[in-house]
Amino acid sequence: MSTRDDLVEATRELLWERGYGATSPRAILDVAGAGQGSMYHHFRGKEALAQEAIERNAEEMREQITTDLASGSSAVEHLRAYLVRQREVLKGCQFGRLAQDADVVGSPALRGAVEEMFGWIRAQLAAVIAAGVESGEFRAGLDAAKTAATVAATLQGAYVLARSAQDVAVFDDAVEGVLALLTAARA
Amino acid sequence: MSTRDDLVEATRELLWERGYGATSPRAILDVAGAGQGSMYHHFRGKEALAQEAIERNAEEMREQITTDLASGSSAVEHLRAYLVRQREVLKGCQFGRLAQDADVVGSPALRGAVEEMFGWIRAQLAAVIAAGVESGEFRAGLDAAKTAATVAATLQGAYVLARSAQDVAVFDDAVEGVLALLTAARA
C-alpha cells in the first residue's frame, strides 16, 4: 500500500468514528503513520482527502447493497436481506453520520457525494418495491418511491436511536417493525 | 432575561446549528453577548451549559409531542398529527443531531439526556399504538413497541435524508410512506 492509500484508509476510519469536522489532519497522519507533508503532497487538503475517502466508501456500499437486494426470491425478502444484514450499528451509518455534520453540509463536494449515495439507495429500493407491486406481491396502491424513502429513513433513524441508547435492540425493533408493516402491505 | 439565560439560549441555538463538538465557548459568548468570564461563573464549562440547554429543549419537545399525540380522534390521526407537524426539516432534529455527535456520545451526561428523550418518545408512540390495537383500529398482531420504534426511526431518518439532499421533499415522502403503511395495517 502506498502512503497515499494509507492516508485514504486512515481518513475512512476517522470519518466513520469522528465525522468530518472533528477529524483533524494531525489525527489522519497519526493513524496513517505519515509525516506532515505527505498529506499536502497527495491532496489539496483535508476536504479533497475526505472526498476520496467518501468515494471509496460509496463504492463498497453500492456493491454491498446490490448483493443484499439480489438475495431471496420476493420483494419483501430482498428488502429483509438489506435491512437485517449484519452491521456495526453503534458506529452508525458511514453516510448518515456525515449528513448530520454541519461541515459536510457546508461543503458542496462532500454533501453532493452523500446525497448521491442516498439517492442511489432510494432508487434501488424503489425498483425492488415497484417490481413487487408489478408482480402482485404488494397491493396495487403502494407508492414505490415513498415506501422506498420510508425504508431508507427507517434504517437511518434506527442507527440514530440505537446510538443514543448505545443499544442495538432499538435498531432491531425499528427494522422488524418496518418489515412487519411491509409484510402487512402485501396484496 | 439574565445573562445566565442568554447563555443557555445561545447554546440551544448553536447546538442545533452546529452540534455540540463544533460549538465553541467563544461562539456561545458572542451570540449571548457576554464576556469570557460569565460562562465560567454560571457553569462549570461547556458541557454543563450544554446539559442545561438540552434539558430546556427536552421540556419544550415533550410539551409539543404531548399536544401532537392528543390531536385527532384515532391512533392513525394521532400519529399523523405528530409526523406531519411543521418542522425545520433542513436543520434536523435537535436530538437526532446530537445522537450523531461523537462528543455527545462520549459524555454520559449528554448522551443520557438524549437517550431519555428518545426513550420517552418511543414510549408515547407505543402507548398510542397499543391503544389502537386495543380498540380494534389496528390488526391484533401489531407489535406496539416495535412499530413505535419504526415510527420514531422513520422520522429521524427522514431528517437525515432530507439534510443530505437539502430538500424537504424526501422528508415528506418518508413520512407519507410510513403513514400509508400504518393505514394499511388497520384491522
Add this chain to the structure above:
DNA sequence: GTCTATACTTGGATAGAC
C-alpha cells in the same frame, strides 16, 4: 457578576531540507 487579559493546546496549512 461581569469584564479583559492571558495561558496553553489543537486545527489546518505551508516552507524548505533531504
Add this chain to the structure above:
DNA sequence: GTCTATCCAAGTATAGAC
C-alpha cells in the same frame, strides 16, 4: 515523496481587575 519545523487562528479554560 517524505520528513521536520514552523505559522497563524481557534478552542478551552483560568486569573484577576472592577
